[in-house]
Amino acid sequence: MVAHVLVFPFPAQGHLNSMLKLAELLYLSGFHITFLTTEYDHHRLCLHSPAHSRLSRLPGFWFRSISDGLPDQQPRSASRLIELYNSLTHNSSSLFRDFLNSNLSQSQDAGWSRITCLVVDGVMPFAMDAATDLGIPTITFRTSSPCSIWTYFCLPKLVEAGEYPFPEGADLDERVYAVSGMESFLRRRDLPSCFREARDVSDPRLDVVYMVTVSTTRAKGFILNTFEAMDSTVLSHIRTVCPTTYVIGPLHCMLQNMRSRMLSNTQSGETSSNSANLWQEDRSCLPWLDKQPKGSVLYVSFGSFTVITNEDLMEFWHGLVNSGQRFLWVIRPDLVNGVEDGEGQPTSVPPELEAGTSERGYLVAWAPQEEVLAHPSIGCFLTHSGWNSSLESAVSGVPMICWPFFADQHTTSRFVSEVWKIGLDMKDKHGREIVETIVRDAMEGESAQELRRSAAAMAEKARESIAEGGSSYLDFQTLVRYIKSTDQGDG
Numbered sequence: 001m002v003a004h005v006l007v008f009p010f011p012a013q014g015h016l017n018s019m020l021k022l023a024e025l026l027y028l029s030g031f032h033i034t035f036l037t038t039e040y041d042h043h044r045l046c047l048h049s050p051a052h053s054r055l056s057r058l059p060g061f062w063f064r065s066i067s068d069g070l071p072d073q074q075p076r077s078a079s080r081l082i083e084l085y086n087s088l089t090h091n092s093s094s095l096f097r098d099f100l101n102s103n104l105s106q107s108q109d110a111g112w113s114r115i116t117c118l119v120v121d122g123v124m125p126f127a128m129d130a131a132t133d134l135g136i137p138t139i140t141f142r143t144s145s146p147c148s149i150w151t152y153f154c155l156p157k158l159v160e161a162g163e164y165p166f167p168e169g170a171d172l173d174e175r176v177y178a179v180s181g182m183e184s185f186l187r188r189r190d191l192p193s194c195f196r197e198a199r200d201v202s203d204p205r206l207d208v209v210y211m212v213t214v215s216t217t218r219a220k221g222f223i224l225n226t227f228e229a230m231d232s233t234v235l236s237h238i239r240t241v242c243p244t245t246y247v248i249g250p251l252h253c254m255l256q257n258m259r260s261r262m263l264s265n266t267q268s269g270e271t272s273s274n275s276a277n278l279w280q281e282d283r284s285c286l287p288w289l290d291k292q293p294k295g296s297v298l299y300v301s302f303g304s305f306t307v308i309t310n311e312d313l314m315e316f317w318h319g320l321v322n323s324g325q326r327f328l329w330v331i332r333p334d335l336v337n338g339v340e341d342g343e344g345q346p347t348s349v350p351p352e353l354e355a356g357t358s359e360r361g362y363l364v365a366w367a368p369q370e371e372v373l374a375h376p377s378i379g380c381f382l383t384h385s386g387w388n389s390s391l392e393s394a395v396s397g398v399p400m401i402c403w404p405f406f407a408d409q410h411t412t413s414r415f416v417s418e419v420w421k422i423g424l425d426m427k428d429k430h431g432r433e434i435v436e437t438i439v440r441d442a443m444e445g446e447s448a449q450e451l452r453r454s455a456a457a458m459a460e461k462a463r464e465s466i467a468e469g470g471s472s473y474l475d476f477q478t479l480v481r482y483i484k485s486t487d488q489g490d491g
Ligand code: UDP
Pocket: 012, 013, 014, 015, 017, 275, 301, 302, 303, 304, 305, 306, 330, 365, 366, 367, 368, 369, 370, 385, 386, 387, 388, 389, 390, 392
């Protein structure tokens, strides 16, 4: 019998992207795969993801979906994340059990083989508990930055040390010392957003993030999308609580490598993206990039969740145009606050912005980001420092300007600027002058050369980690051996 892995991501773009890549890597390693999404996301994947249409044609690779419990018309943006999370936890939990039971109770010759192992998003412990009850071994995958995950683990230590909570209006630049491994640089502002927002320890948000984080220690294993050379200190701390941690990133590079090794003869020349896109990629930016000089373009994207005000949008826009740099900017249809139903462009754009943009800029609603970052014309990435974006940028050797927005992004941003030294941190500021100055600095100022050198060195280390015998390559082999053992019932 072939081991059959059920991969179940949280329904958000970054989670889907990295977990679909893992699913394909496992498929190419010889396993059957079921990729379970919400009905809402499944519909969007069918519309926009070439990777979905490619994989759904493969024998032994199944896409299945269950409801997230929300009405179809309701937007699933960052401002509504808690609603989505609660709905999944409360409504999808029993649907997930039914789903597992339907698989386990059907006969082996029905075409859909028996699931032997679950790889579940670590933010959904309800799914791990359901699988464990049915005797299915579970591995959790946290798609956020390892540095933020370790910070979540250290919440009790921060409280015990009297460093947390801190009052509203407290100086966010004040240092905190209770997160082991980060004593020499972590500030209050670098803590995950729910730490910054909650005013006392009984805040239910803290309870949820801590409970979710600690739940990973109950799994058979823990997967992180990073590589040893990037996160060695943090990983050594995480291993004290999750000894079986598989560090197998950057997953998009692992997948590219494996696909080119295994599929070069049959699918050469294929250009479609490997991503689980929930929006239609606008590939017209690639020929535009081809026409720009090397390292001359600033790529700007705030990921899939961030929602900004129209005023913020205008400040960024003025800053970008005034910087005099070329830029490619992703303005999602739902980027601007209150315009979640498809009318994201501001009502009127001042003529100086129109002129500056048509001269040096290019706007898209959704970019083929991995390809954009790998393009030689890209000189820097202005990002919200979501973990996938940060990793994709680092391994492409592209320095970053970080405008952290929520969740793990503040901690990641501190690592970008202070630990890896591959970018600049905007903190929470984003007036037009600040944007203009930091963009000039990162693109052509004194820091630019240094940042590019560090980013190129990080990219080289990433390549080493995924090459045969590299740390991620070897850890992935160990993961594959474990999953193989689950078809013997000894997982
Ligand atoms: N992405 C993309 N095109 C875009 C913007 C983003 O393909 O125009 C992808 C990007 O490559 C990354 C994901 O969307 O894999 C965003 O994940 P991240 O963790 O950076 O941020 P989130 O969206 O979860 O905040």
